[in-house]
Amino acid sequence: MEQQLKQLEQEALAKIEAASNLKELNDVRVAYLGKKGPITDLLKGMGKLSPEERPKMGALVNTVRENVTNQLEARITILEEQAIQEQLEKESIDVTLPGRKIRTGNRHPLTRVIEEIEDLFLSMGYEIAEGPEVEKDYYNFEALNLPKGHPARDMQDTFYITEETLLRTHTSPVQARTMEAKKGEPIRIICPGKVFRRDNDDATHSHQFMQIEGLVIGENIRMSDLKGTLDALAKRMFGEEREIRLRPSFFPFTEPSVEVDVSCHKCGGTGCNVCKQTGWIEILGAGMVHPNVLEMAGYDSKKLSGFAFGIGAERIAMLKYGVDDIRHFYTNDIRFLSQFHRTEE
Amino acid sequence: MLVSLNWLKQYVDIHGFTAEELAEKITRSGIEVDAVIDRSQGMTNVVVGYVVSKEKHPDADKLNVCQVEVGEGDVRQIICGAPNVDAGQKVIVALPGARLPGGIKIKKAKMRGQESNGMICSLQELGVEGRVVPKAYADGIYVLPEDAVPGSDALELVGLRDTVLELGLTPNRSDALSMLGVAYEVAAILSREVKLPEVKYETTYEKAEDVLNLRVEAKENPLYAAKVVKNVKIAQSPLWLQHYLMAAGVRPHNNVIDITNYILMEYGQPLHAFDYDALKTKEIVVRLAHEGEKIVTLDDQERNLKAHNLVITNGIEPVAIAGVMGGANSEVTENTTTVVIESAYFEGLSVRRTSKEIGLRSDASARFEKGVDPNRVIPAAERAAQLLAELAGGEVLEGTVLVDELDKTPARVVVSPDFINARLGMKISLEDMLSILNRLQFDVEAANGLLIIDAPTRRQDIKIEEDIVEEIARLYGYDEIPMTLPEGNDQVGGLTPYQAKRRVARNFLEGAGLYQAVTYSLTSEELSQKYALKAEETTKLLMPMSEERSTLRQSLVPHLLESASYNVARNAESVALYEIGSVFLGKTAEDLPYEEEHVAVVVTGKWVDNAWLGEKVNADFFIVKGILEGLFEKLGLQNRISYAKSTVDGLHPGQTADIFLDGEKVGIIGGLHPVERKNLDLKDTFIAELNLKAILTATGEELVYTPVPRFPAMTRDIALELDRAVPAGEIIDIIRKAGTKLLKGVNVFDVYEGEKMAPGKKSVAFSLTYFDPERTLTDEEVVNAHEKVLKALVETGAEVR
Structure with a gap:
């Protein structure tokens, strides 16, 4: 019997070793350890043994059974691992293939510039004012100290709709309308928007372009405030190292009036072809609000003062991104637009 | 204004400064110098010559062989083609080695066999603009006076040893439209005197x-x-x-x-x-x-x-x-x-x-x-x-x-130094102010803390206190103004709800795959009303520069389509654009057109293209509609929007819908008509335009948390056989109405029109979701609710499959 048992063990272990999948292993288990298996049969035959032999044989059967079970389980673990390995191999992919594209668009570069400027001024407590693109001559010119027949009207060639209405030539009429509406109250606004001039479209001219106007009116608003504000603007748009300088100029709606240069962001001020070797680039016009403009809108120019500035969004975008032709902003070539997708340093 | 420095020197001493330094000073203190022009343009070897003799060139009708004395005893043969050259003239000669404007180098040469040792010059050849050359010399060489000395510097003699400043004058500085005016300005900048011409005659x-x-x-x-x-x-x-x-x-x-x-x-x-x-x-x-x-x-x-x-x-x-x-x-x-x-x-x-x-x-x-x-x-x-x-x-x-009868009294301006400093944010001393005003030759008196100023009449731009502020500041130096920020502000600032929502709309549309475009507001009369949500009286320019830009647009779609066409013509496989801009409708009480902000979308070409994954989706109606639905959802308007089939000129009659917000028309959506597609060379193209103003000013539903459902939902499907013309939207409305409050969602999950259906019929399958946030529904409750829906559908003639 003992020999019979040993033989069974040998047979079982050999079959376990030979099994190549879980099903075969299960068959082995059922065949040898199952209720109808030979080991169980042997245990049933134990009654025929002598009382001295019985415990000895019992221990032996248990050892064999344990041994077969252990081998069986070890083999199961190996086969399971193999199965997972096979699955992993089957499921492996070429990770260098391109990903599934996420479709996105982005802002127009002019909107990008405008929003950047808006955000700067919003953070300084400004509001954003908007006004109509078709304006009355009064708001576009007269309320800004440009009466009919004023020579300075020649500075801006105008698209007229009628004698009294026109396409605004700048965003300054929004100033005039805001002042009228605020009835003598302090103001802090910027006004972005489309403006129009009678120009033939070419690389540097566009009959339609974008301007951003700024206006602050309050007690004791000084030219130094204008300078400090524009310095913050220049630094935001062109980098912390930028400096600005003011040059005297003339606009009928401001006195004093200035042109504002920013130190060249390309060469840092040493001179290059972007700044035409001067180290400085003209970026905007500004000044202290002319008392006539204040008075016409019902502000007491003796008590309140203010500053105003106007920036061309195209000019800023062209300088900032090195765009060489203003028409790019209006042809909407996707190869152009899509370049303004990413963040910038 | 072109200012010759040789001329300017007659009135003011400018020694000690180069032309560039002077230009910089003038620019920084008030008048922009656009250019500094060296009239000699680096020319060398240009001397006075004496034409000793002139003979006809033996082999060329229009050329003369001249013997020209260009220095004592230095006679050279020069061939000259000018019609007015003659013996006995003093002329300008560019000797071999000379460099002339435009990169011309003079070399010894043979002209039709005859040696030529230089060139007799016209003024134009020395870089003088033809329109200012005296008529007598306009088509030939320039002749110098008889006392010119051969061999001496000719440039000096014709006034080209000079530098010209080109001033870019603003309209207020008409005083600088004269040499004397510029002299006063320069004298003020340099703190020097002005020397006026002495006028004396018998x-x-x-x-x-x-x-x-x-x-x-x-x-x-x-x-x-x-x-x-x-x-x-x-x-x-x-x-x-x-x-x-x-x-x-x-x-x-x-x-x-x-x-x-x-x-x-x-x-x-x-x-x-x-x-x-x-x-x-x-x-x-x-x-x-x-x-x-x-x-x-x-x-x-x-x-x-x-x-x-x-x-x-x-x-x-x-x-x-x-x-x-x-x-x-x-x-x-x-x-x-x-x-x-x-x-x-x-x-x-x-x-x-x-x-x-x-x-x-x-x-x-x-x-x-x-x-x-x-x-x-x-x-x-x-x-x-x-x-x-x-x-x-x-x-x-x-x-x-x-x-x-002309009033020639100067303008009087009374201003306090404190006012000047307050406006500038500076602390300029009274002495400095007086010194500046004196340099400007303004008549000034300081009394009782005030400056009483009589500005000279040449400075017609000086009228008010602020003008004096500017004069002081520009000569004191704008660089000296400190940098501060405005004080005292009780305004909080920020975007208006409209502006904030417009940014949300932009972000959404870009996130949905559209690029923002900007097109022109001016268009042709023909295109001005095309695709307009509502066509009203147009606004036209009085004097347009071209018919193409003569009228203000009433729809954003035509220019967006042009942009799409432009991109497709440049081999773009996929174009998806949106634009936000105003349209111009009729007239307001102010006699201005009513400006309404709209948003338009155009999609053409491939929408999804992951070729190696075998995924390709071309532009279609439902992509655009899906984007709009997403936008409405973002704005909390989804339950107030409806669509109804309609027709719009230029759009496909079978693929066009009007869009309504609370029953008011706020937009259109549709496929481009095949004829329009052909005209623009576009494939399947879909557009939409919304009245953005209406959409953004409609107040969305308040955002209040609803409890996350704790009990399971149950779904039931219905498949209906319908006439092909019956819109699914109508059926959804019927289902919604018939469903009890337990019905929480209706979704279309299949549409079939094919050979298995009778002609003119289609099958549409809906999935209905029922749940009660308070408890788990019983089968019976769902069956009851669903029965009501089925009954309502049958009553309308739909056949439940």
């Missing part, structure tokens, strides 16, 4: 007023001064004068004309010279023209005058349009002997209007328009008399024929 016993009668009958001419000069000899002006004029961009003619132009440039006062005998009547009458009166001006054009045009007449007919241009009938010719010089003050507005109407803008009209210095009108006439005597041999009649 007169005859005969009195001007005895030979010329003057009447002024128009208030537009408050000051008219006339000088009469007899026995004038018309000739070329001296070279220095010609060279100054050329440097200033004015062509020399003859001494009389040149003198008037010289003084125009020197004093900024336009003058006009009449031929006294050609006036015929010994009389000058200034008046407004008669309507329809005619005059032939100096440029031989006949001009029709209007009743508001100011004219100078001889008492009978116009002899000049005041301040704009003289008449041909009284022109100074080479036979003129007696000259009447007019120096007058004409109202700027009148001159501006007339010159604009006639389309004639001259150096004179430009100055009158901006206002000449009232105190320089008479001195300019005196200066003219002096120069006519000195340079044209004239005899000046005694006295000035004058009508003078």
